[in-house]
Amino acid sequence: MPHFATLTSPAIPWLHDNIDTDFIAPAMPGRSLDERAFGLLRFSEGGAQRAESLFNRAPFDRAAILIAGRNFGAGPQAQSAVDALLAHGVICIVANSFASPFAARARAAGLALGTVDREAAAAIADAAIEGDAITVDRRQEAIVTANGERF
Numbered sequence: 001m002p003h004f005a006t007l008t009s010p011a012i013p014w015l016h017d018n019i020d021t022d023f024i025a026p027a028m029p030g031r032s033l034d035e036r037a038f039g040l041l042r043f044s045e046g047g048a049q050r051a052e053s054l055f056n057r058a059p060f061d062r063a064a065i066l067i068a069g070r071n072f073g074a075g076p077q078a079q080s081a082v083d084a085l086l087a088h089g090v091i092c093i094v095a096n097s098f099a100s101p102f103a104a105r106a107r108a109a110g111l112a113l114g115t116v117d118r119e120a121a122a123a124i125a126d127a128a129i130e131g132d133a134i135t136v137d138r139r140q141e142a143i144v145t146a147n148g149e150r151f
Contacts, residue, residue, distance in 0.1 A: 002091040002110050004138065010059035011134040012066045012090075013125035019068060021075035021102060025084035036080075037088035059131050067125045067134075068095035069118075073102025082109050092136050094143060096121055112136065114143065120151040 025036045028043075035043070042055045054060050066085070072095040073081055082105045085093070092112040106113055114136065116124065124143060128134055132146035143151045 002086070002112075004091070004112070004136075006135060006137045006139070007064060007092055007112070008133045008135040009064035009092075010062065010131060011094075011124070011128035012055065012060045012063045013128040014054075014066060015069045015121060015125050017069035017096075018071045018074050021073055021077040021081035021099075023075075024073065024081035025077060033084045033087035034089075037084040037090070062089065064089055065092045065094065065128075065134055065136060066090050067121055067128055068093060069121065070096040072096075072098050073106070074099040075102075078102040078105040082106050082111055086111060094121065094124060094136070112138065116143065116151055123149065124151060 023040065024038065026039050028036050028039045031039060038055050041053050042050060044050055049056055072093060078101045081102060086109060092114070094114045094116055096118055097115060098113055103113055124134060124145060127145035127147065127149065135144040137144065
């Protein structure tokens with residue numbers, strides 16, 4: 001169960017709404033939990049890694065933070081999605097909102113969740129796409145970009 005007071009990491013900017021748990025952790029026979037995390041974006045149907053995928057490019061391939069839109073984690077497979085994200089190394093998600101079942105499972109597993117409005121999420125994602133690290137400070141309840149912008 002990951003715990004942190006302050007986390008500084010690259011962040012995956014994925015500002016889509018209604019990201020379903022079946023998309024977060026699709027059924028992919030023969031793939032590890034880590035590989036299932038956003039597996040449809042990371043691997044072709046033949047199993048080859050997609051070089052063009054943001055999730056496979058440095059520094060995003062080692063990001064511990066994910067920036068998302070509204071209703072992240074909707075769908076029936078909340079626990080599978082949480083397990084796959086944690087196995088992939090994502091320990092913090094900043095989004096506009098979370099589906100309730102996903103949020104409950106994520107918090108129980110120690111995944112840090114933060115909510116921001118759409119404008120803040122867009123600004124954080126803009127900073128993240130440059131590859132700069134984002135800092136999540138749980139004590140200060142703040143998200144800070146590399147240029148010092150605070151949310």
